[in-house]
Amino acid sequence: MPTDALLDDAGALAAAVSGPPIGDSIALSHDEDGTVVTSCGECGYAFGPADRDPKLGAVMRERSIADLSPLNAEGMTERLVARHFHCPQCALLLAVNVQQVGDPIMLEWRLDVDGKGA
Ligand SMILES: [Zn+2]
Numbered sequence: 034m035p036t037d038a039l040l041d042d043a044g045a046l047a048a049a050v051s052g053p054p055i056g057d058s059i060a061l062s063h064d065e066d067g068t069v070v071t072s073c074g075e076c077g078y079a080f081g082p083a084d085r086d087p088k089l090g091a092v093m094r095e096r097s098i099a100d101l102s103p104l105n106a107e108g109m110t111e112r113l114v115a116r117h118f119h120c121p122q123c124a125l126l127l128a129v130n131v132q133q134v135g136d137p138i139m140l141e142w143r144l145d146v147d148g149k150g151a
Pocket residue numbers: 073074075076077078120121122123124125
């Protein structure tokens with residue numbers, strides 16, 4: 034990777050840390066050790082290192098897909114579940130994933146905080 038690209042990546046990361054939330058709910062900040070972490074865009078709660086999906090530091094509750102829409106009550110309510118991920122401190126909703134019952138948490142986040150690539 035060209036040096037300029039690394040500098041651009043580092044500059045972009047520095048601008049994103051302590052900047053406005055990414056989307057509606059996740060922000061980047063530094064913890065007391067200087068590690069870049071994901072944090073709640075509302076209250077600042079740290080979910081964990083920024084290279085890890087913030088859902089892994091959130092509170093999850095599972096609800097029937099019929100709670101999302103009455104139309105969902107017509108099929109697959111035994112096989113599918115709606116997983117809601119919330120900030121443990123202020124309850125801000127981070128994400129909702131519809132998945133098969135028993136499947137692992139769907140990881141959707143990848144952030145290269147050290148410039149080494151994925
Ligand atoms: Zn919060």
